[in-house]
Amino acid sequence: MSSSRKHILQQVKANRAAEFELPSLDQDWQTFGDPLERFCEVLTSTGGNSLRVNDLASANEWFEQRISGNADSQTISLVEGVGRSTLELDQLETPQELSGLDWAILPAEFGVAENGALWVTDINAKHRAVYYLCEHLVLVLPASQVVHNMPQAYERLAGFATDDTPPFGCFIAGPSKTADIEQSLVIGAQGPRSLDVLLIV
Amino acid sequence: MSHATAAREFIADSQRTKWHDETIWFVRHKRDLAAASVPEWELLRSTASAIKRHTLSRLDEYLEQFEQNAIRHGIKVHWARDAAEHNEIVLKLLKEKGVTNIVKSKSMLTEECGLNPYLEAAGIEVVDTDLGERIVQMRKEHPSHIVLPAIHIKKEEVGELFHEQLGTEAGAADPNYLTEAARNHLRDKLLNAGAGLTGVNFAIAETGGIVVCTNEGNADLGTALPPIHIASMGIEKLIPRLEHLGVFLRLLARSATGQPITAYSSHFHRPREGQEMHIILVDNGRSGILADEDFNRSLNCIRCGACLNTCPVYRRSGGHSYHATVPGPIGSVINPVRDPAKFESLPFACSLCGSCSEVCPVKIPLHHQLYALRGVIAERGLLPLSKRAPLWFATAVFRRPWLYRAGGRMARMVLRCLPRALVYNRLNPWGRQRELPVVPEQSFRRAYADRQAKRSK
Amino acid sequence: MNVGLFIPCYIDQFYPRVGLATVDLLERFGATVDYPEQQTCCGQPMANTGCQDDARVVAEHFLQTFKDYEYVVAPSGSCVAMVRHHYAGLFGTDARVEAMAKKTFELCEFLTDVVGVEQVEGEFPFRVGLHNACHGLRELRLGNPSEHMAQPFNKVASLLAGLRGLELVELSRSDDCCGFGGTFAVSEEAVSCQMGNDRLADHESAGTQVLASADMSCLMHLGGLARRQNKPLAVMHVAEILAGYEVPQPSPARS
Numbered sequence: 001m002s003s004s005r006k007h008i009l010q011q012v013k014a015n016r017a018a019e020f021e022l023p024s025l026d027q028d029w030q031t032f033g034d035p036l037e038r039f040c041e042v043l044t045s046t047g048g049n050s051l052r053v054n055d056l057a058s059a060n061e062w063f064e065q066r067i068s069g070n071a072d073s074q075t076i077s078l079v080e081g082v083g084r085s086t087l088e089l090d091q092l093e094t095p096q097e098l099s100g101l102d103w104a105i106l107p108a109e110f111g112v113a114e115n116g117a118l119w120v121t122d123i124n125a126k127h128r129a130v131y132y133l134c135e136h137l138v139l140v141l142p143a144s145q146v147v148h149n150m151p152q153a154y155e156r157l158a159g160f161a162t163d164d165t166p167p168f169g170c171f172i173a174g175p176s177k178t179a180d181i182e183q184s185l186v187i188g189a190q191g192p193r194s195l196d197v198l199l200i201v
Numbered sequence: 202m203s204h205a206t207a208a209r210e211f212i213a214d215s216q217r218t219k220w221h222d223e224t225i226w227f228v229r230h231k232r233d234l235a236a237a238s239v240p241e242w243e244l245l246r247s248t249a250s251a252i253k254r255h256t257l258s259r260l261d262e263y264l265e266q267f268e269q270n271a272i273r274h275g276i277k278v279h280w281a282r283d284a285a286e287h288n289e290i291v292l293k294l295l296k297e298k299g300v301t302n303i304v305k306s307k308s309m310l311t312e313e314c315g316l317n318p319y320l321e322a323a324g325i326e327v328v329d330t331d332l333g334e335r336i337v338q339m340r341k342e343h344p345s346h347i348v349l350p351a352i353h354i355k356k357e358e359v360g361e362l363f364h365e366q367l368g369t370e371a372g373a374a375d376p377n378y379l380t381e382a383a384r385n386h387l388r389d390k391l392l393n394a395g396a397g398l399t400g401v402n403f404a405i406a407e408t409g410g411i412v413v414c415t416n417e418g419n420a421d422l423g424t425a426l427p428p429i430h431i432a433s434m435g436i437e438k439l440i441p442r443l444e445h446l447g448v449f450l451r452l453l454a455r456s457a458t459g460q461p462i463t464a465y466s467s468h469f470h471r472p473r474e475g476q477e478m479h480i481i482l483v484d485n486g487r488s489g490i491l492a493d494e495d496f497n498r499s500l501n502c503i504r505c506g507a508c509l510n511t512c513p514v515y516r517r518s519g520g521h522s523y524h525a526t527v528p529g530p531i532g533s534v535i536n537p538v539r540d541p542a543k544f545e546s547l548p549f550a551c552s553l554c555g556s557c558s559e560v561c562p563v564k565i566p567l568h569h570q571l572y573a574l575r576g577v578i579a580e581r582g583l584l585p586l587s588k589r590a591p592l593w594f595a596t597a598v599f600r601r602p603w604l605y606r607a608g609g610r611m612a613r614m615v616l617r618c619l620p621r622a623l624v625y626n627r628l629n630p631w632g633r634q635r636e637l638p639v640v641p642e643q644s645f646r647r648a649y650a651d652r653q654a655k656r657s658k
Numbered sequence: 659m660n661v662g663l664f665i666p667c668y669i670d671q672f673y674p675r676v677g678l679a680t681v682d683l684l685e686r687f688g689a690t691v692d693y694p695e696q697q698t699c700c701g702q703p704m705a706n707t708g709c710q711d712d713a714r715v716v717a718e719h720f721l722q723t724f725k726d727y728e729y730v731v732a733p734s735g736s737c738v739a740m741v742r743h744h745y746a747g748l749f750g751t752d753a754r755v756e757a758m759a760k761k762t763f764e765l766c767e768f769l770t771d772v773v774g775v776e777q778v779e780g781e782f783p784f785r786v787g788l789h790n791a792c793h794g795l796r797e798l799r800l801g802n803p804s805e806h807m808a809q810p811f812n813k814v815a816s817l818l819a820g821l822r823g824l825e826l827v828e829l830s831r832s833d834d835c836c837g838f839g840g841t842f843a844v845s846e847e848a849v850s851c852q853m854g855n856d857r858l859a860d861h862e863s864a865g866t867q868v869l870a871s872a873d874m875s876c877l878m879h880l881g882g883l884a885r886r887q888n889k890p891l892a893v894m895h896v897a898e899i900l901a902g903y904e905v906p907q908p909s910p911a912r913s
Contacts, residue, residue: 005280008436008484009261015492017257023248025444030240042461095426096392114239114451115461128473129425132418132465150462151447160443160468161274161408167471171450173462176418180333180349182356183224184376189332190387191418191465209848218852226831233804242807511805513835517852550846552839552853553706555796559805572744575708584708588845592704596712599667599698600719609671630847635854635882638672639909645670645677649693652678 031148035113036199039146042116046174047187048195052143056081059140059198066196067103077105078124079140082198095129104134108172108197110145112153117173118197119153121166128168132176137192139172143199204550208518221353222516228349229510231459232560238461239451249448250564253501256439257491263406263439264482270409271480274471279481284314287483291316291398291431292323294479298429300395302326304387306413306420307334308400309347309504310433310483312526316398328390330419332383339366345520347527348457348506353519387419397423401434401480402503403449407442410470411480414453414463421467430478432469436487437500449503452562456505486539495573499534501563508557508567514550523547530557530567537574545583548574609644616640659689659773662727664720664762666734666874667699673874679901680733680765686901687773689731697723702740705748706840714748721745721754729772730762733897735794735873736840738764743797764798765897766872770813776820780902783823787866788815788896789857789880790833791873800872804833814872814896821899827864834860838879854883861891868892870899885909 032038040050053059059082067073076098077083083105092098106125108118118139122128131137147153153171160169176191187193212218236242256263268278281287287310295303303320305311305327317327317338329338333350337343339362344350351359360374369382399420403412411432413420424430440449454460472478491497509515509529520528525536525544533547548571557567578584598605616624617640625632643651661684665677684691701716720741724730732738742759749755769775790812794800801812818824837843837853844850857880861869869884871877874895881893885908892905 002280004282004286007282008280008482008488009264011484011488012264012436012491013261015488016259016261017254017491017497018494020251020254020258022255022441023251025248025447027241027244027248046460046464099388099392112462117462117466122473126474127425129422132421132425149447150451151444154444154447157443161410161470167274167469167473169468169470170421171462171466172464173460173466174464176416177464178332178380178417179458180331180336180351181354181359181376181379183227183349183352184356186376186380188384189380189417189419190330190384190391190422205846205848208846212848212852215852219856222856226834236807239807513837513853514846514849517849517856548708549842550849552792552835552837552842552846552850554792554835554839556792556803556805556833556835559796559803572706573747575706576710577708579708579710588707588841589709591841592707592709592712595699596704596709596715599701599716602696602698602719605667605698609667613671630844631882633847634851634886635879636885637882638878640672641674643674645665645674646693646695648674648678649681652681 025151029149029151030114032113035146035148036143038113039111039116042114043174043197046116047177048116048174048197050197050199052199052201054201056200059200062198063105063138073102074100075103075105076101076130079105079107082140089130090126092127095127095133098127098129098133101130101134103136103138104130105138105140106131108139108141110147110153110156111141112150112171113146114149115173117171119169119171121169123166131170131172132191134192136194137175138196138198140198140200143201202524203546204518204522205546207522207524208550211519211522212517218517221519225352225510225516228458232456232507232510235455235459235461239455245448245452246562246564249452249562250501252440252445252448253563254498256441257437257497257500260436260439260491263441264436266406267404267409267439270407274409275478276409276472277477277479279479281481281483283485287314287433287481287485288316288319290481292320294429294431295325295396298395300325300429302394303396303398304328304330304391304394304423304427305398306400306415306423307331308398308433309527310400310435311398312344313485314483330387330391330423331415331417332380335383335387336362343521343526345528346506346509347504353521391422391426394423394427396429396431397427398431398433399424401432401438402453403440403446404434404438405443405446406439408470410468412446412466412468414466416464418465421465424469425473428476430469430472430476431481432479433481433483436482436484453503453505456507456560456562490538496534496538496570498565499531499538499570501565502531503563505562507560507562511556511560513554514552518550523550530571531565534567534570534574537578541578541581542583545578548578606646613640613644660728661689661691662724662730663691663693664697664724664730664732664737665693666732666737668878669733669874672878673895675903676733676874676895676897679895679897679903682901683765683769683897684731687769687775692727694723700737700740702737703840705740705744710748717745717748721758724758725754728761729768730758731765731768733765733872733874733895735764735791735798735800736875738762739793739797764794764800764872766814766817767798767800769817775817778817778820778900780900781822782899784905785825785827785865785867786818786899787827787829787861787864787869788818789836789869789871789876791871791876792835794872795833817900818870818896827861827866829860829864831860836876836880838876843879850879851883854880858884858889858891862889866891868894868899868905870894870896872896
């Protein structure tokens with residue numbers, strides 16, 4: 001193993017491409033008059049759904065209505081006050097036990113206006129599969145936490161994974177989807193079939 | 202088989218060719234709309250290009266930095282000189298853990314290495330979890346596109362395939378219904394897999410982490426469930442800093458499918474609790490291209506597939522006509538660069554229209570590289586006589602103005618007088634579907650001389 | 659303005675009217691035109707096939723032939739792109755090549771950028787479909803290609819648009835390649851003809867009466883396909899239209 005490492009690094013060093021300067025990222029990147037509005041628009045175009053609510057109690061009301069009539073839905077909520085967990089994520093030994101989970105209500109850290117993406121991490125989720133294995137995903141986000149663009153998003157993430165930060169983070173933009181059969185868009189490929197974003201105004 | 206021959210076979214089905222061209226043009230059109238929605242699009246392209254070129258200028262340093270940080274975070278790093286070594290490493294890891302079934306998310310690198318057949322020969326069940334990849338895998342084919350692997354297959358054909366192998370209703374061809382069937386089939390495989398393999402879209406030297414982008418969420422499920430995650434990456438996938446993702450993630454999905462970003466852009470920086478995470482750094486000929494100023498920018502490729510979608514030849518000849526893991530303009534560069542004898546026809550599967558260079562999000566001068574590669578092919582004596590001979594003749598004529606004038610006069614006379622059957626024969630590919638120009642009595646130079654003579658009278 | 663007229667070999671042999679229209683236009687706008695008899699070809703067919711040594715021989719002849727002119731003008735974006743962008747690759751650093759690259763122009767860009775023509779007087783009461791030839795568009799930037807996110811402009815279309823009665827049709831794909839591509843037209847015949855037929859279909863549904871381009875090579879290919887299929891489509895070089903030449907009668911395929 002180490003001999004291949006040495007060989008490759010030697011080759012790469014010997015064959016270095018011509019010097020080229022790293023460009024500056026300090027540019028006038030795209031911004032929006034109303035980033036929250038833009039975020040919601042793009043989220044809709046990715047197949048997601050957004051809803052502005054005044055507080056967690058209203059978020060909870062919305063959820064209760066959403067699942068009304070499905071009393072035996074399996075739910076995990078990591079957002080206190082919204083929904084009730086029928087399973088405790090922390091107590092599951094393996095992520096496979098999440099199979100059959102209908103709803104996951106999880107926190108998002110911030111949103112990005114230019115592309116409707118939300119940043120999530122597994123810092124409080126013992127099994128990160130919860131984001132992907134649930135049939136329906138609900139993300140809860142304070143409406144104030146929407147940045148304009150991706151360069152701003154990474155400014156916020158400075159320091160991510162350099163020390164004791166979460167091992168995993170993901171930009172989620174809309175539900176799972178595919179267009180692999182004749183370019184027909186189908187929502188709900190392997191992951192969640194829907195994404196609702198509750199914006200706490 | 203040369204590209205031209207394979208393309209002729211593809212085009213023989215004119216309905217399918219039209220469908221293929223229009224389906225893929227639709228993706229190019231979506232890319233245009235997505236690019237136009239970003240006012241600084243061209244600045245993004247030049248910034249991305251510069252970041253990649255910079256990275257290649259000190260790749261050894263970035264590789265070492267990446268390795269150091271990954272190890273610090275508990276990731277095991279492996280190095281593979283070539284495809285064989287890569288495959289051996291994967292198999293060894295699986296055997297150590299007694300894994301017999303794995304799930305894979307999309308990775309062109311493992312296609313390049315021929316990993317699937319290698320593992321299958323060793324008794325491992327390999328399931329590609331990207332829907333398009335799963336479809337081609339079930340058909341025992343290769344992807345025909347690097348982003349849309351099953352773009353050459355019609356929904357009726359998928360319906361038939363799923364009927365046979367997944368027990369869907371006979372004759373059912375609704376993409377929603379078929380995708381649902383695949384979802385159930387694949388979720389079962391994902392839940393029971395012994396290991397998850399992924400490719401890598403970007404590896405960050407500064408953090409020692411990797412980013413994988415999918416729309417289906419299959420890379421996430423494939424790594425969040427099994428106890429082992431193995432990620433395979435070409436050494437050129439590196440970028441220096443986390444903040445550089447703010448450039449590349451804006452370009453990748455917009456260029457690839459016209460989406461503002463993929464549904465999932467996952468940042469893996471540490472194994473899950475109780476999980477092992479391995480990254481295999483693969484060279485397989487890449488370090489040799491680094492020093493080549495004519496072609497090293499092909500290593501900047503982020504595999505978005507935009508050059509395939511815009512390529513008028515790709516759209517009308519299908520990915521399989523290239524007989525290579527990566528088809529289209531970028532494939533017509535990277536394959537002949539590594540093996541010019543095997544892929545001598547690919548640089549010529551191009552009308553030099555230049556559209557590929559314009560869409561490339563990292564500004565690889567693709568059509569210039571294709572042009573330059575033709576020189577390499579000719580220099581190595583790999584040019585077929587059918588291409589070479591007419592140009593010897595033409596050069597002999599063009600260097601001698603008297604011969605050019607006499608030859609032109611004669612050619613025009615012959616073309617005017619010969620019976621049609623002699624002009625439009627089997628050896629005249631121009632005339633198979635096209636008329637030659639109506640041959641004028643006078644060349645321009647004669648007409649011009651007459652005109653000047655009249656004027657001076 | 660002292661202009662050395664470069665008439666590409668296939669225009670010299672097959673399309674003398676395009677050459678004459680070019681001379682008419684240049685003279686109308688005050689250029690002194692000279693046609694050096696010794697000229698043959700720019701070397702593009704060899705270069706595009708990878709035969710760099712052959713291309714160099716032909717290019718050397720071109721450099722000799724045109725060295726003394728103030729400007730070199732050709733009614734072909736493709737040949738001009740060869741001289742301007744690809745001679746450097748054949749000769750390396752060479753003052754003659756640099757000078758030639760600077761003074762060689764495609765006809766429409768010469769009229770627009772050097773002469774400063776804003777409008778060409780004349781009338782052309784037809785629906786014109788402009789075929790944007792790739793090398794002129796993407797290598798000479800006669801217009802902004804559809805892939806490139808910048809302010810749209812098109813020097814060829816602007817010149818045409820000045821003629822009274824001329825209507826430019828709107829195509830569904832404004833600059834998809836026609837499939838000529840030099841030797842590509844022969845070595846990849848099937849793809850080449852498919853590409854050409856697709857362009858023709860776009861022009862037909864847009865209602866093109868006269869198919870025009872600043873590159874006759876594309877028109878040789880597209881016109882050849884149209885004529886084989888007896889399509890009621892006239893084919894003209896932009897120079898012919900701007901110079902006020904008549905629309906040619908369709909000539910059926912010879913039997």
